[in-house]
Amino acid sequence: MLDSKHMEENMLEVKKRLESRGAEIDFDEFRALDLGRKEIIKKVEELERERNLGSKKMGELMRGGKKDEAADLQEQMRLISEQIRDLGELRARAEEEFRNFMLTIPNIPHDSVPIGRSDTDNLEIRKWGEPKDFDFEPKDHVEIGKDLDILDLDRAAKITGARFALYKGLGARLERALVNFMLDLHTNEHGYTEVLPPFMANTESFIGTGNLPKFEEDLFKIEGTNFYLIPTAEVPVTNIHRDEILKEDELPIKYVAYTPCFRSEAGSYGKDVKGIIRQHQFNKVELVKFSNPNSSYEEHESLTSDAARVLELLGLPYRVVALCTGDMGFSSAKTYDLEVWVPSEKTYREISSCSNFEDFQARRASIRYRPKDGGKVKLVHTLNGSGLAVGRTVIGILENYQEADGSVTIPEVLVPYMGGATSITR
RNA sequence: GGAGAGGUGGCCGAGUGGUCGAAGGCGCUCGCCUGCUAAGCGAGUAAGGGGGUUAUUCUCCUUCGAGGGUUCGAAUCCCUCCCUCUCCGCCA
Numbered sequence: 001m002l003d004s005k006h007m008e009e010n011m012l013e014v015k016k017r018l019e020s021r022g023a024e025i026d027f028d029e030f031r032a033l034d035l036g037r038k039e040i041i042k043k044v045e046e047l048e049r050e051r052n053l054g055s056k057k058m059g060e061l062m063r064g065g066k067k068d069e070a071a072d073l074q075e076q077m078r079l080i081s082e083q084i085r086d087l088g089e090l091r092a093r094a095e096e097e098f099r100n101f102m103l104t105i106p107n108i109p110h111d112s113v114p115i116g117r118s119d120t121d122n123l124e125i126r127k128w129g130e131p132k133d134f135d136f137e138p139k140d141h142v143e144i145g146k147d148l149d150i151l152d153l154d155r156a157a158k159i160t161g162a163r164f165a166l167y168k169g170l171g172a173r174l175e176r177a178l179v180n181f182m183l184d185l186h187t188n189e190h191g192y193t194e195v196l197p198p199f200m201a202n203t204e205s206f207i208g209t210g211n212l213p214k215f216e217e218d219l220f221k222i223e224g225t226n227f228y229l230i231p232t233a234e235v236p237v238t239n240i241h242r243d244e245i246l247k248e249d250e251l252p253i254k255y256v257a258y259t260p261c262f263r264s265e266a267g268s269y270g271k272d273v274k275g276i277i278r279q280h281q282f283n284k285v286e287l288v289k290f291s292n293p294n295s296s297y298e299e300h301e302s303l304t305s306d307a308a309r310v311l312e313l314l315g316l317p318y319r320v321v322a323l324c325t326g327d328m329g330f331s332s333a334k335t336y337d338l339e340v341w342v343p344s345e346k347t348y349r350e351i352s353s354c355s356n357f358e359d360f361q362a363r364r365a366s367i368r369y370r371p372k373d374g375g376k377v378k379l380v381h382t383l384n385g386s387g388l389a390v391g392r393t394v395i396g397i398l399e400n401y402q403e404a405d406g407s408v409t410i411p412e413v414l415v416p417y418m419g420g421a422t423s424i425t426r
Numbered sequence: 427g428g429a430g431a432g433g434u435g436g437c438c439g440a441g442u443g444g445u446c447g448a449a450g451g452c453g454c455u456c457g458c459c460u461g462c463u464a465a466g467c468g469a470g471u472a473a474g475g476g477g478g479u480u481a482u483u484c485u486c487c488u489u490c491g492a493g494g495g496u497u498c499g500a501a502u503c504c505c506u507c508c509c510u511c512u513c514c515g516c517c518a
Contacts (some may be wrong), residue, residue, distance in 0.1 A: 041476050045487045052487085055499045059444035070498085077498035095475095245436060245473085247454095368473090370436075374455055377473075 001102050001364045004034060017108045020115050021325040025105055033101055037094040044087045051080050103207065104214055107360040109325045110297075110334040116324030122337070123324065128308070129317030131341045136404045140344035141395045142275040145171060147406055148424050151276070162273075163265060163280045165391070170424045174397070174410075175283060177417035178390050179258050182285040182310055186387055190306045192256035192287060197236035199259055200227040205239040208365030210331035210357075217266045220280075229262035233286035234384045241290060242365040246380065248372045252299055253290040256387065258283065276391045277349065283390035289383040290367065293359065296381035297334075300356040304336045307352045307387040314411045316396045317341040319348050333358040338388070340396040351392045354385030 007014050011027055018025050054077045061070040114123045145151025150171025156164040167175050186192040203226045206212035211219065211231065220229040230236055237257050246253070261284050272278035287306060291299040304320065311318045323335040332355040339348035359379035362368070368377045401409045407425040410418050 038476070041487080045476060048487055051499080055444065058498055062444075074498045081498065247436080366474095370454090372455095374471085 001360060002105055002108065003359075003363065004098075004102060008034065014108060018106065021106060021109050021328060022117065023106050030101065033094070033098045037091075037098045040087065040091045040094050044084060044091050047080055047084045047087065051077065051084060054080065100213070103364070106330045107210075107333050107357065109328065110356070110358075112322075113328070113334050114322055114324045117326040118324075119327045121324040122327055123322040125320040125322055125336065127317075127319040128312060129315070129341070131317050131343065132400060134343065134402075138343040138399060138402060139406075140275065141398045144398045144402055144406075144408065148408065148426055150174070150424060153275070161280075163278065165276045165279060165281075170418070170421060171394075173418060173421075174394055174414075174424070175390055177414050178393050179283060179285060181414055181417050182387060182390075183256060183258055185310060185313070186256040186285070186287060186306060190254075190256075190309070192254040192306075195237060195240070195255045195257045197230075197233060197240070197257055197259065199230055199236075199262075201230055201236050201239065202226050203228075205235055205242065205365075208239050208242050209235050209361050210364065211235060214330065218264055220262050220264055230259060231263045232261050232284060232384075232386075233257040233259040234288060237286065237288040238361055238367075238382055238384065239365060241367045241380075244367060245377055246290065246367070246369040248292065248369050251290060251292045251369060251380065252295070255288045256285060257288070258285050260284075276395065279391060282392075285387050285390065287354075287385050287387040291381045291383060292369070293378065293381045296356050296358065296383060299381075300334065300336075300354065300383055303383055303385050304338070304354040307354055307385050308338055310388050310393075311338065311340060311351070311396075313413045314393070314397065316393075316400055318351070321348075329353075329355065331355075331357050331360050333360065336385075338386075340392065341400065342395065343399045343402075349392065349395075351396065352386035352388045355383060357382045357384075 002014070007030065015025065015027055054073060058070060058073055058077065061067075061073065114121065116122065139147075142151070142153065145153075148171070150168050152166040152168055153164075156166040159166065183194055187194050200222060203212060206219070206228060219231060222228065236259070237255050240255070241253070260281055262281050263279075265278060265280060268278060276282070287303055289299050289303060308318065308320065318338055318340045321337045321339060323332075323337060328335050335353055335355040337350050338352035338354070340351040341347075342349045358381050361382045362379040367380050367382065369380050370377050397411060397414075398408055401411065403409060403423075405425075407423050409423045410421055415422055
């Protein structure tokens, strides 16, 4: 959520920046809702003040035993109370309307974000590693998985449906090995604290991160509750500190969490239907930071390189891309995507998305900190990034490490996590 | 699932209809004292919103788990819901 005061005072600027990401906001409506709300607040508060004064007087009269005077006053007060009740309802409605409006406005892109409309306008920042030259035609991960009997998509479809996976043998082991490898790396070497959150969260949490109210169709809802399956650990982990005031000394707080992620993938029919690129359920290790606003962009850089380090240690070629204004997520002020090389497609595919939300989520979720110098409490900045999406890392390994004989070599760092296995063979 | 207790400021905790945004303690900030540390003494210390200045100050309103109700007036009484704890039952 944006700061409504800032919006009011910099309307043209904000409008321009939002348009750069393709968001058309009706500022006339904003103004009308905001002014209407303030006007009614003023009226109600004036009446409430009268009521408070009257009540105080009433207390004095009662204690002084002046019953007649008290009776007169009581009648007046009754009228005021009625008005407060009526206007109070209007006020509640006006404030809710205003808030609902504000909740649908996306974040303002940071200055450094390239302007553009779609992913074709994204900016490549850097590349790491050399895509391998195969002296045979590389297979895609579906074929590899089938041939090695480690990935069974047909049976997953039988069990549940399309866009689900069944891993088998060393395939299942590889998924688990990656989760453990990533968690160990981020906790031991990058200073993150491991958390294991609930895999469902309530409406408030989803509003906090910006997934609700606008994107309900992307989520799986649990019938008969106000719980949704999490589409990313970002939701439960960011909400760890919802409605809290942190100490400045505690910042930055850095969490890493493994969770499965559940996405309805509404609107992506026919897209990435093959293999395990796009699933209704997938595993992810997520990095989340709560940062001092002064240093959130440094934290963003380091978070991105923490995620990239996983790819480097696994020896997977990747590139870093700065998303353009038109391609960024709703809540983000700036996003880098990490993209891993996929030999069968001869292209890079997203494997991690690292974002700085500035105070957008913090304002929605009321996550603040008390400055050391004793000033007013301030909103923190929140950040997160995949470190990494596990299923897509499996794709990267299967395809980049495949051999002419159909086997797949296990990257050295993973061997201890694979029970000593150095390759997957038929 | 059954029975009971409870949710109050950054934290703990008192408070059963008006004098309560709320005692006391802890923590924190500043000052004093002190060879260092600790202790001691004094003062200050909730958040959100509206108005006014916009630099500080000022002023008003709201908030005692959430939402309704009773009342001239609710932290306090009533109802519903959420959550926590204890005991019993069941269960991974």
